[in-house]
Amino acid sequence: xxxxxxxxxxxxxxxxxxxxxxxxxxxxxxxxxxxxxxxxxxxxxxxxxxxxxxxxxxxxxxxxxxxxxxxxxxxxxxxxxxxxxxxxxxxxxxxxxxxxxxxxxxxxxxxxxxxxxxxxxxxxxxxxxxxxxxxxxxxxxxxxxxxxxxxxxxxxxxxxxxxxxxxxxx
Amino acid sequence: xxxxxxxxxxxxxxxxxxxxxxxxxxxxxxxxxxxxxxxxxxxxxxxxxxxxxxxxxxxxxxxxxxxxxxxxxxxxxxxxxxxxxxxxxxxxxxxxxxxxxxxxxxxxxxxxxxxxxxxxxxxxxxxxxxxxxxxxxxxxxxxxxxxxxxxxxxxxxxxxxxxxxxxxxxxxxxxxxxxxxxxxxxxxxxxxxxxxxxxxxxxxxxxxxxxxxxxxxxxxxxxxxxxxxxxxxxxxxxxxxxxxxxxxxxxxxxxxxxxxxxxxxxxxxxxxxxxxxxxxxxxxxxxxxxxxxxxxxxxxxxxxxxxxxxxxxxxxxxxxxxxxxxxxxxxxxxxxxxxxxxxxxxxxxxxxxxxxxxxxxxxxxxxxxxxxxxxxxxxxxxxxxxxxxxxxxxxxxxxxxxxxxxxxxxxxxxxxxxxxxxxxxxxxxxxxxxxxxxxxxxxxxxxxxxxxxxxxxxxxxxxxxxxxxxxxxxxxxxxxxxxxxxxxxxxxxxxxxxxxxxxxxxxxxxxxxxxxxxxxxxxxxxxxxxxxxxxxxxxxxxxxxxxxxxxxxxxxxxxxxxxxxxxxxxxxxxxxxxxxxxxxxxxxxxxxxxxxxxxxxxxxxxxxxxxxxxxxxxxxxxxxxxxxxxxxxxxxxxxxxxxxxxxxxxxxxxxxxxxxxxxxxxxxxxxxxxxxxxxxxxxxxxxxxxxxxxxxxxxxxxxxxxxxxxxxxxxxxxxxxxxxxxxxxxxxxxxxxxxxxxxxxxxxxxxxxxxxxxxxxxxxxxxxxxxxxxxxx
Numbered sequence: 042x043x044x045x046x047x048x049x050x051x052x053x054x055x056x057x058x059x060x061x062x063x064x065x066x067x068x069x070x071x072x073x074x075x076x077x078x079x080x081x082x083x084x085x086x087x088x089x090x091x092x093x094x095x096x097x098x099x100x101x102x103x104x105x106x107x108x109x110x111x112x113x114x115x116x117x118x119x120x121x122x123x124x125x126x127x128x129x130x131x132x133x134x135x136x137x138x139x140x141x142x143x144x145x146x147x148x149x150x151x152x153x154x155x156x157x158x159x160x161x162x163x164x165x166x167x168x169x170x171x172x173x174x175x176x177x178x179x180x181x182x183x184x185x186x187x188x189x190x191x192x193x194x195x196x197x198x199x200x201x202x203x204x205x206x207x208x209x210x211x
Numbered sequence: 212x213x214x215x216x217x218x219x220x221x222x223x224x225x226x227x228x229x230x231x232x233x234x235x236x237x238x239x240x241x242x243x244x245x246x247x248x249x250x251x252x253x254x255x256x257x258x259x260x261x262x263x264x265x266x267x268x269x270x271x272x273x274x275x276x277x278x279x280x281x282x283x284x285x286x287x288x289x290x291x292x293x294x295x296x297x298x299x300x301x302x303x304x305x306x307x308x309x310x311x312x313x314x315x316x317x318x319x320x321x322x323x324x325x326x327x328x329x330x331x332x333x334x335x336x337x338x339x340x341x342x343x344x345x346x347x348x349x350x351x352x353x354x355x356x357x358x359x360x361x362x363x364x365x366x367x368x369x370x371x372x373x374x375x376x377x378x379x380x381x382x383x384x385x386x387x388x389x390x391x392x393x394x395x396x397x398x399x400x401x402x403x404x405x406x407x408x409x410x411x412x413x414x415x416x417x418x419x420x421x422x423x424x425x426x427x428x429x430x431x432x433x434x435x436x437x438x439x440x441x442x443x444x445x446x447x448x449x450x451x452x453x454x455x456x457x458x459x460x461x462x463x464x465x466x467x468x469x470x471x472x473x474x475x476x477x478x479x480x481x482x483x484x485x486x487x488x489x490x491x492x493x494x495x496x497x498x499x500x501x502x503x504x505x506x507x508x509x510x511x512x513x514x515x516x517x518x519x520x521x522x523x524x525x526x527x528x529x530x531x532x533x534x535x536x537x538x539x540x541x542x543x544x545x546x547x548x549x550x551x552x553x554x555x556x557x558x559x560x561x562x563x564x565x566x567x568x569x570x571x572x573x574x575x576x577x578x579x580x581x582x583x584x585x586x587x588x589x590x591x592x593x594x595x596x597x598x599x600x601x602x603x604x605x606x607x608x609x610x611x612x613x614x615x616x617x618x619x620x621x622x623x624x625x626x627x628x629x630x631x632x633x634x635x636x637x638x639x640x641x642x643x644x645x646x647x648x649x650x651x652x653x654x655x656x657x658x659x660x661x662x663x664x665x666x667x668x669x670x671x672x673x674x675x676x677x678x679x680x681x682x683x684x685x686x687x688x689x690x691x692x693x694x695x696x697x698x699x700x701x702x703x704x705x706x707x708x709x710x711x712x713x714x715x716x717x718x719x720x721x722x723x724x725x726x727x728x729x730x731x732x733x734x735x736x737x738x739x740x741x742x743x744x745x746x747x748x749x750x751x752x753x754x755x756x757x758x759x760x761x762x763x764x765x766x767x768x769x770x771x772x773x774x775x776x777x778x779x780x781x782x783x784x785x786x787x788x789x790x791x792x793x794x795x796x797x798x799x800x801x802x803x804x805x806x807x808x809x810x811x812x813x814x815x816x817x818x819x820x821x822x823x824x825x826x827x828x829x830x831x832x833x834x835x836x837x838x839x840x841x842x843x844x845x846x847x848x849x850x851x852x853x854x855x856x857x858x859x860x861x862x863x864x865x866x867x868x869x870x871x872x873x874x875x876x877x878x879x880x881x882x883x884x885x886x887x888x889x890x891x892x893x894x895x896x897x898x899x900x901x902x903x904x905x906x907x908x909x910x911x912x913x914x915x916x917x918x919x920x921x922x923x924x925x926x927x928x929x930x931x932x933x934x935x936x937x938x939x940x941x942x943x944x945x946x947x948x949x950x951x952x953x954x955x956x957x958x959x960x961x962x963x964x965x966x967x968x969x970x971x972x973x974x975x976x977x978x979x980x981x982x983x984x985x986x987x988x
Binding site: 068072073075076078079080122141142144145167168169201204205207208209211 | 347349352353356387388389390391392393395396551552553731732733735736
């Protein structure tokens with residue numbers, strides 16, 4: 042009985058410790074899973090990693106395994122904006138399109154190298170915080186479906202995602 | 212016999228058979244005829260009768276489907292929703308409400324893209340407007356994000372009841388939201404405004420009642436939820452119109468749902484504070500024709516009359532009537548949003564709007580020389596001389612002439628409207644400059660600006676529109692509709708000045724103040740537009756100045772004096788006000804309001820008997836003049852002439868049933884006459900016009916209690932307590948003013964802008980001396 046008592050206490054202590062061991066942040070600060078799912082076209086798995094005391098983090102949203110469509114939102118705080126921001130922009134292959142009305146500044150492009158090569162990128166900043174949005178989806182590059190879009194007609198939905206992220210960073 | 216019997220029988224049988232056959236045939240024939248007749252009747256019945264049944268069935272089915280889907284959605288959202296402000300309450304601290312009072316799926320709102328397929332011009336205008344960008348802009352997000360981060364997202368329901376109703380009613384404003392926010396970029400989409408079924412009150416904070424969006428009604432007028440095929444709309448345009456248009460949308464009360472805001476206790480944990488009241492300002496203006504006490508009169512003009520002016524549609528627009536379409540740009544003062552998004556057309560239209568309409572009048576009215584009480588006025592109509600080396604005070608009157616609300620309205624802690632005054636000599640050298648933009652883009656701290664300074668409990672300025680921390684307002688230099696303000700600029704003409712001195716006063720506007728733009732973007736943002744709303748320049752000769760011709764936009768001299776009088780009145784300078792109004796009646800002896808103004812000033816000065824003469828003279832000229840009657844009633848009250856007082860006020864209300872002032876005063880009169888029922892009626896009518904009136908709350912609390920209506924009395928009493936000014940709040944303002952001498956001067960109704968060092972006990976005020984250096988270029 043005494044041993045069982047200790048066992049119970051140990052189990053209780055473990056149960057208490059479990060939440061503390063879990064990632065500090067389970068919810069993406071800049072976009073919820075429902076919105077990411079709405080963008081990618083179905084229910085998504087969400088993961089938040091690399092959370093820093095500054096509130097920087099990376100959110101990964103993944104549509105069902107069969108589709109392969111993913112959305113990644115990475116936010117970093119720059120110590121020296123003027124010097125560091127061009128480095129982020131360098132992830133673009135040529136042909137980056139400047140986006141009006143997203144953060145302080147933003148561009149849309151296709152990733153030029155690395156694992157995300159060919160993915161759609163939107164890179165921008167709000168003050169000293171840079172956001173890099175990586176979209177991998179089979180519909181990238183298709184023309185917009187809506188006839189009434191007035192801004193950059195290349196990828197309005199992606200811009201909407203970027204706007205959500207930048208809006209949360211203001 | 213048998214044979215005969217047989218024959219008879221056979222014959223009878225035959226006859227019977229024939230008869231039977233005949234009956235069958237006839238019956239058959241008849242049946243056929245009837246069938247064919249019925250068929251032919253049915254065939255020629257109007258088709259709608261048949262369709263009615265199927266329509267009704269289809270509508271019922273859609274309603275059932277929508278209800279079922281909504282119930283499921285609502286239950287799903289409710290599981291994780293933070294009902295912080297009471298079970299079942301989805302929008303507090305905002306006032307947004309929805310038919311059915313449960314969460315409404317965001318996708319029940321047909322998208323703007325859907326509407327834009329046919330309404331191309333409306334879509335084009337709306338996309339660039341403030342309404343479509345009501346949520347997503349950095350200018351809004353910066354403030355609301357602070358609220359979410361510091362107090363919690365649930366508090367943002369207060370702001371988003373107007374800025375993002377789809378999110379609030381959809382249950383998106385909660386921790387761990389399960390709502391897809393893809394709709395955010397459309398802000399107030401077409402079907403938010405066009406689904407509002409009624410305005411619950413004129414309390415604001417989103418006091419609308421949203422219906423389940425519908426773009427069609429069935430033939431019985433039942434709203435059919437959701438989208439329908441285009442062909443169906445095109446086949447029944449009248450039913451489309453019934454679903455999306457209501458007479459309510461054309462009323463100012465519709466706008467009041469959001470263009471009026473308060474800070475309720477659940478938001479600030481303090482007390483009710485009225486934030487802004489564009490609707491009330493309009494109602495008190497001459498354009499509403501509901502207020503007998505305005506200084507000037509005008510034709511009725513609603514909010515939509517100015518902000519939704521009709522013009523030719525450039526694109527296809529089925530909503531056009533006679534070739535014109537009511538603007539869905541809602542052009543007003545916001546240049547920041549179109550500038551940020553690159554909506555050049557909207558920016559141009561906004562600037563055009565701000566400069567049009569003869570909204571403001573700038574009058575370089577008079578000059579006063581140092582150590583001389585004589586006022587040279589009105590400039591242009593009076594000859595005078597000027598000498599080099601003289602110190603002069605230029606008395607500038609800014610009239611809010613044709614704006615239906617205050618200058619500047621609403622969020623005046625973020626907006627920046629100010630007077631830029633300059634004096635230059637004949638070589639172009641600036642002698643004096645006030646209201647300039649500094650190198651860092653910020654406005655000269657000593658500018659006369661039409662802004663305010665809300666403060667918190669530390670006496671600090673409430674930056675970033677953190678309205679939930681506001682406890683007091685240190686100053687508010689707004690100019691209400693129809694009123695004027697006098698601004699004094701003092702400077703010394705250089706001793707060596709020759710030729711002419713040019714003086715210019717401009718009213719400038721920037722959306723938004725530089726320090727807020729810096730908070731949003733950091734310091735490295737482009738310069739946001741500054742728009743000159745109105746200006747006036749006069750050239751003064753060193754030497755003799757003859758009378759000159761007025762410019763086309765100049766007011767007539769009687770009106771210039773009148774505006775000066777109004778300014779003096781608002782600056783509590785009663786003797787000077789009476790002098791100015793006396794000039795008015797001298798120039799316009801037929802102008803009843805001139806005499807009323809003298810009476811009104813005497814009342815403000817508490818010289819009630821002196822007021823009588825002016826008011827009676829006004830009534831002699833205009834026997835039923837409501838404005839004069841109203842003020843005379845106040846004089847009669849003071850004199851103890853209760854019956855005359857009531858009679859005058861009744862006449863005012865007969866002409867202006869929505870006059871809040873007359874209702875309030877008549878309520879008080881009845882109360883004093885011990886006529887509780889009559890008093891109650893007046894205060895209830897007043898409350899229907901202005902739900903915040905303190906006198907109504909206070910008196911109704913007393914009256915209801917006496918009538919035994921304890922619950923209603925308690926309710927009124929509670930509202931009085933929360934709405935009345937916290938007597939401790941002004942101390943926060945004093946803290947702020949002590950720390951900010953430049954604003955402290957602005958908070959005094961009567962003040963002078965100068966580059967002359969102030970002296971006190973013979974010592975030079977160093978802060979003023981600094982201003983000399985910074986203020987003169």
